[in-house]
Amino acid sequence: MSTNHGKFLWYDLMTSDTKAAEDxxxxxxxxxxxxxxxxxxxxxxxxxxxxxxxGLMAIPDDARAAGVPPAWMGYIAVDDVDGYAARITAAGxxxxxGPVDIPDVVRFAVASDPHGAGFMIFRxxxxxxxxxxxxxxxxxxxxxxxxxxxxxxxxxxxxxxxxWTKAMAVETPAGLYQTFATGAAPVGGMMTKxxxxxxxxxxxYINIESINAAVQRVKDGGGQVLHGPMEVPGGxxxxxCRDPQGAMFGMVSSSP
Numbered sequence: 357m358s359t360n361h362g363k364f365l366w367y368d369l370m371t372s373d374t375k376a377a378e379d380x381x382x383x384x385x386x387x388x389x390x391x392x393x394x395x396x397x398x399x400x401x402x403x404x405x406x407x408x409x410x411g412l413m414a415i416p417d418d419a420r421a422a423g424v425p426p427a428w429m430g431y432i433a434v435d436d437v438d439g440y441a442a443r444i445t446a447a448g449x450x451x452x453x454g455p456v457d458i459p460d461v462v463r464f465a466v467a468s469d470p471h472g473a474g475f476m477i478f479r480x481x482x483x484x485x486x487x488x489x490x491x492x493x494x495x496x497x498x499x500x501x502x503x504x505x506x507x508x509x510x511x512x513x514x515x516x517x518x519x520w521t522k523a524m525a526v527e528t529p530a531g532l533y534q535t536f537a538t539g540a541a542p543v544g545g546m547m548t549k550x551x552x553x554x555x556x557x558x559x560x561y562i563n564i565e566s567i568n569a570a571v572q573r574v575k576d577g578g579g580q581v582l583h584g585p586m587e588v589p590g591g592x593x594x595x596x597c598r599d600p601q602g603a604m605f606g607m608v609s610s611s612p
Contacts, residue, residue: 358435358485362518363538365486366431366478367497367560368411370419371601374400377426378412380599384573385495385562394461404495426603428560430500431464431476432518433486440477440517441465447513457481469513471505471556491541492563498608499561499594500544507534507548510556526589559596561606567593570607585612 371377378389378400385404389412392399400412415424434440437455444467445451452474454465464478480486489496504510511534514520523535523542530550535542549556564570567585574581574597582604584595593609 358433360433360485360488361435362520363433363488364430364497364500364543365433365488366410366476367428368399368413368431369426369428369603370413370415370424371426371599371603372415372420373601374398374412374414377599377601377603380577380579381412383577384570384579385564387495394458397458404493407489407493407495409489409496426599426601427474428558428603428605429466429474429476430497430558430560431478434477434479434518437463437465437477437479441467443517444477447517449513469505469510469556471510473502473504473510473556473558475558492610494563494565496563497560498563499606501559501561501606502544502546503549503553503557503559504546505549505556507532507546510546511536557604559604559606561594561608564607564609566611567595567607567609568612570609571595571597574607587612 369377381387387402387404389400389402392401401408402410402412441451441455448470450468452466455463457463460481462478462480464476467477468474502510520536520538523537526533531548533545533547535545537543571581571585578600580598582596582598585593587593593612595607598604
């Protein structure tokens with residue numbers, strides 16, 4: 357089994373206005389952007405310095421027709437996309453697209469857990485295996501957070517599939533927040549979603565230098581700050597935001 361199996365290794369944004377979204381994230385996060393160069397694919401690569409961190413694309417026609425809104429998606433590495441697609445459906449989840457190939461690049465499938473939270477599974481088709489970014493790396497997703505339909509059954513679903521393990525649990529006013537690890541260190545958390553949250557879903561937190569400065573850039577760029585900035589256990593600062601096209605994202609920093 358690959359050392360990357362079960363880990364979040366890639367993130368991309370499906371959006372209704374790719375140029376506006378690119379401009380917004382360049383300004384807020386500091387990413388560079390360039391076309392991927394994959395024949396027949398309009399896909400923008402987002403990078404911080406020399407490190408590619410994710411992608412940006414228009415919402416596909418079939419997804420837009422189905423009412424899929426702008427959203428960030430996380431990609432979980434698996435050794436066998438077809439086998440895990442079958443396991444996801446057997447465990448009560450769903451496969452919405454695929455498995456399909458982008459030739460010589462990746463084989464992937466669009467999935468959701470039993471409560472409807474969407475995610476991707478993938479396997480790279482290139483010779484070189486992706487290397488996860490070190491925790492705290494600027495411009496990379498540093499935390500993966502699930503607002504679950506039900507925390508315990510959601511954790512069982514992901515743990516049985518991908519081998520995730522429970523880490524520290526924290527009592528909050530909204531209920532138990534269970535952190536989880538996909539290797540040695542915790543990489544995310546999950547909680548049963550509050551009643552006012554309409555649907556289960558993942559939220560990805562991008563590491564930035566100063567939370568207050570980044571929050572101001574979100575506002576100046578036409579985005580919304582939904583919650584925060586606030587300090588969380590461990591001393592980090594977070595904010596939950598929505599970009600001008602409506603996609604939710606988080607930011608995390610070691611300083612206010």
